[in-house]
Amino acid sequence: MRQMGLGVSAIGMGYHIAAWRHPDASPGGNMELSHAVRSIQAAERGLFDMYFLADGVGIRMYDEPPGALSRSSKNVQFEPLTLLSALAMVTTRIGLIATASTTWNEPYHIARKFASLDHISGGRAGWNVVTSVTAQEARNFGHEAAPDYADRYDRAAEFLDVVRGLWGSWEDDAFLRDKASGINFDPAKLHVLNHKGRHFTVAGPLNVARTPQGAPVIVQAGASDQGREMAAASADVVYAAAQTLEEARAYYADVKGRMAKYGRRPDSLKIMPGLMAIPGRTRQEAHDRYEILQELIHPIVGLSAIAGSLGDLSAHPLDGPVPEPVNPRMLSRAKILLDMARRDDLTIRQLYLAIAGGNGHRTVIGTPADIADAMEEWFTGGGADGFNILPPWLPGGLEEVVDQVVPELQRRGLFRTAYEGRTLRDLLGADPAPNRHVTARAAAE
Numbered sequence: 001m002r003q004m005g006l007g008v009s010a011i012g013m014g015y016h017i018a019a020w021r022h023p024d025a026s027p028g029g030n031m032e033l034s035h036a037v038r039s040i041q042a043a044e045r046g047l048f049d050m051y052f053l054a055d056g057v058g059i060r061m062y063d064e065p066p067g068a069l070s071r072s073s074k075n076v077q078f079e080p081l082t083l084l085s086a087l088a089m090v091t092t093r094i095g096l097i098a099t100a101s102t103t104w105n106e107p108y109h110i111a112r113k114f115a116s117l118d119h120i121s122g123g124r125a126g127w128n129v130v131t132s133v134t135a136q137e138a139r140n141f142g143h144e145a146a147p148d149y150a151d152r153y154d155r156a157a158e159f160l161d162v163v164r165g166l167w168g169s170w171e172d173d174a175f176l177r178d179k180a181s182g183i184n185f186d187p188a189k190l191h192v193l194n195h196k197g198r199h200f201t202v203a204g205p206l207n208v209a210r211t212p213q214g215a216p217v218i219v220q221a222g223a224s225d226q227g228r229e230m231a232a233a234s235a236d237v238v239y240a241a242a243q244t245l246e247e248a249r250a251y252y253a254d255v256k257g258r259m260a261k262y263g264r265r266p267d268s269l270k271i272m273p274g275l276m277a278i279p280g281r282t283r284q285e286a287h288d289r290y291e292i293l294q295e296l297i298h299p300i301v302g303l304s305a306i307a308g309s310l311g312d313l314s315a316h317p318l319d320g321p322v323p324e325p326v327n328p329r330m331l332s333r334a335k336i337l338l339d340m341a342r343r344d345d346l347t348i349r350q351l352y353l354a355i356a357g358g359n360g361h362r363t364v365i366g367t368p369a370d371i372a373d374a375m376e377e378w379f380t381g382g383g384a385d386g387f388n389i390l391p392p393w394l395p396g397g398l399e400e401v402v403d404q405v406v407p408e409l410q411r412r413g414l415f416r417t418a419y420e421g422r423t424l425r426d427l428l429g430a431d432p433a434p435n436r437h438v439t440a441r442a443a444a445e
């Protein structure tokens with residue numbers, strides 16, 4: 001029986017914008033290693049496929065209304081690869097996914113760091129490949145704004161190609177390490193990349209040996225045409241965002257439908273929409289739990305939650321309609337929010353309250369059976385291969401999912417009861433990543 005995959009998006013204090021104010025939260029948890037350890041160990045206890053860290057290379061300030069920044073905990077967090085190296089030491093099976101930008105990095109750095117994490121974790125590393133949109137990030141790298149859309153994706157595609165090339169620098173059995181003869185590696189099994197392209201000139205080879213997975217898992221989270229194409233060509237996991245089964249299905253069919261031209265099986269890509277799940281023993285208890293956080297949202301913080309996609313709306317009446325965005329920042333996210341506002345006829349206040357938790361992702365509040373029903377519907381209905389769970393706050397919001405929802409999914413046969421396989425690729429059922437030079441040589445023989 002086909003089973004779903006589960007990830008947890010575990011950034012900072014959790015997904016809800018008031019998470020750090022939750023009565024049971026440690027308010028400085030986003031900078032405490034013990035907080036992250038407790039979260040990842042809960043996810044591993046729940047047999048999750050992956051622990052996923054979203055990221056940006058700058059503080060999260062968009063067109064924030066004044067006063068919003070000082071009310072947010074989302075401005076400081078650990079650098080994900082550094083944090084995941086530490087978390088690799090307190091876990092054994094769960095996948096470790098870090099977001100890293102193709103806009104403000106060099107491919108050699110990224111290839112080297114993820115290859116190192118793959119070794120350190122015994123084959124559990126994954127890279128969420130993103131392009132960086134914000135001016136706040138650009139200004140940390142000598143630019144006033146991010147490159148335009150097409151250019152960002154063009155660079156991202158070449159970036160990924162170079163990184164993959166570098167991961168193929170060494171064949172699996174390149175290292176002989178023969179003390180007697182004094183031969184450390186076989187030079188015939190070392191491949192120099194010599195890449196020259198529009199954005200990058202990279203000689204190689206990589207100074208990290210071939211990794212346990214061959215190539216760390218590739219995760220993609222962009223929903224535009226270019227984002228979908230990149231996912232179909234290269235990703236093992238897609239972190240998607242959809243509110244309705246209809247949208248999720250259309251997205252799922254579209255991305256999977258693009259894979260054949262790259263010679264890929266649809267099953268080798270797992271599409272995992274984000275899902276904010278708030279369980280309770282009764283529906284009332286679940287809603288009460290959610291309200292604890294909703295009541296802690298200051299209006300300025302609410303407005304800032306939508307500013308990243310729709311711009312600063314503080315000049316508009318809070319209880320009036322949502323205006324068309326003047327210059328949408330993230331096309332796909334702006335569209336999701338607008339569709340939501342139009343569909344449910346929401347005011348600005350209602351829109352920010354509606355997305356405060358899930359930030360445009362689907363939110364399900366109810367009993368474990370309600371949440372499992374919602375997941376099963378999308379999983380069996382052609383909308384998802386699994387879910388990236390967005391806990392409203394950490395670690396408690398995740399522990400509730402692990403203790404209440406996971407057993408319900410297992411009872412239904414929809415989720416594993418033990419870890420299988422050796423690497424994250426095995427766990428996900430992703431394609432193996434053979435060395436391209438070995439494959440080419442075998443094809444020539």
Ligand SMILES: Cc1cc2nc3c(=O)[nH]c(=O)nc-3n(C[C@H](O)[C@H](O)[C@H](O)COP(=O)(O)O)c2cc1C
Binds near residue numbers: 221241
């Ligand atoms: C679900 C989702 C999660 C994302 N997570 C991040 C992130 O953690 N860091 C980041 O810099 N960009 C993130 N992005 C932005 C994308 O990489 C991309 O730059 C942006 O969505 C614009 O491209 P698109 O129109 O193809 O979605 C995310 C996008 C989506 C849809």
